[in-house]
């Protein structure tokens with residue numbers, strides 16, 4: 293007999309079968325357009341000055357892959373979670389069966405990890421013809437992106453499960469914006485002045501960007517790989533520690 | 546479905562002094578109930594009586610704030626998942642996925658009980674037929690009527706072939722035809738020996754479905770018994786409803802003094818309780834009372850509730 297969390301994952305996959313078309317643009321087309329557009333246009337300037345050791349398009353590719361994963365994860369752990377908890381109460385339906393709260397969380401997070409991995413794998417495939425894949429380590433980038441996805445989804449679950457007002461959109465936008473600017477996807481964070489650049493280090497996306505860029509280009513990471521992975525894992529674990537009791541509480545009332 | 550009712554005396558659901566608190570508010574205030582295998586048991590009470598809160602504790606999704614609760618001989622806090630595996634639940638607000646088809650709602654749900662994909666599909670088809678939704682197997686739930694959603698929620702509660710089915714207000718908001726269809730399906734389940742636990746604020750539903758029920762008000766049980774025994778205990782056989790086309794009914798009530806066993810003055814009518822309603826009318830006209838409407842009917846649970854709480858069950 294399959295584990296209950298697998299049954300929950302199956303539910304989300306069945307649900308995705310009904311709406312995958314509507315996610316094609318945001319999960320696949322838009323990141324690719326942004327990559328090619330920014331890479332070509334901005335790259336034109338940046339590469340003239342030889343500011344980077346590699347072409348700009350190659351420089352941003354790995355980071356944008358991680359960024360894409362983060363975006364899918366934030367979207368999937370925002371309104372869907374709020375709706376399952378507050379409006380359609382799909383979670384409540386699950387909670388009336390042998391499925392436990394931990395299974396509900398695990399199944400949904402597993403689904404998000406798969407969605408992120410799929411979106412970043414597609415992005416990786418697009419990177420190849422642009423010459424942006426310089427190392428075999430690149431095959432690991434969808435896995436890293438999935439970890440980035442989990443590291444932002446888990447805390448988002450905790451937030452989305454308990455918020456009913458109009459703030460969810462604001463929080464999602466703000467989190468996305470901060471990570472867009474401060475995670476080094478588009479330019480090295482040390483380009484920022486000292487206090488600002490420090491913003492990057494606690495953000496999960498910066499660690500994802502570092503790992504994915506290094507894997508794609510076959511270069512080194514800013515911190516030891518274990519440290520980057522550790523920060524992502526800590527975000528994930530911390531998010532779970534917040535989300536689980538909130539789910540328990542909301543599902544019991 | 547479960548075989549014929551086991552002769553065991555141990556109740557399937559045994560609650561003593563059950564309490565549910567939400568902050569300062571006490572939703573369930575010391576409830577004692579014992580539901581036995583094969584029974585159709587009801588919680589009858591107005592909105593806010595604490596029916597849903599009680600059902601959610603029994604269904605092991607909401608922990609009791611006090612009292613003792615044993616379900617299927619197990620402890621809901623420790624064995625919640627094992628208990629829920631043998632329950633079928635039709636919650637008050639459906640909890641269906643509106644974006645999925647009726648069939649997918651059932652098959653995905655069956656998987657939570659560890660039912661194989663193949664059995665889930667077979668079961669879903671059977672159950673959709675059982676609740677007369679066979680032709681809507683491919684329809685999205687958001688396109689169904691309220692009555693269809695309710696039937697789908699009932700079908701979903703049967704997907705694991707449960708020993709006990711919890712139905713929280715199975716027909717609230719449905720039109721009469723849809724209600725009768727739901728009742729018919731619940732009768733069939735009852736005949737198969739499935740234990741039913743139903744909440745309702747419709748006295749006719751309670752009378753139709755329940756072998757035994759408790760009447761709840763403000764978190765407490767105010768009476769318990771079979772529908773006929775409750776009516777016998779708290780009411781006369783007949784009720785005469787009198788209307789006078791007048792807002793001030795007290796003067797009429799005074800004049801009715803001594804007729805029948807008891808009077809209840811409602812905003813729009815007076816209820817006169819008497820063993821034989823037909824003997825009342827001649828006396829009325831003898832006293833020079835000319836009601837604009839006289840209706841003689843059998844006493845029902847509504848009258849029991851009015852007797853016990855001084856209020857009507859369904860606020861008009």
Ligand SMILES: Nc1ncnc2c1ncn2[C@@H]1O[C@H](COP(=O)(O)OP(=O)(O)O)[C@@H](O)[C@H]1O
Nearest residue numbers: 545567570572591592593594595596597598599
């Ligand atoms: N989650 C909750 N938080 C706070 N109060 C609640 C909650 N659920 C129910 N109540 C309150 O508890 C009382 C009983 O509610 P409920 O069990 O839903 O009654 P019923 O199902 O009989 O209408 C009501 O006063 C209701 O407002």
Ligand SMILES: [Mg+2]
Nearest residue numbers: 596597598637
């Ligand atoms: Mg209720």
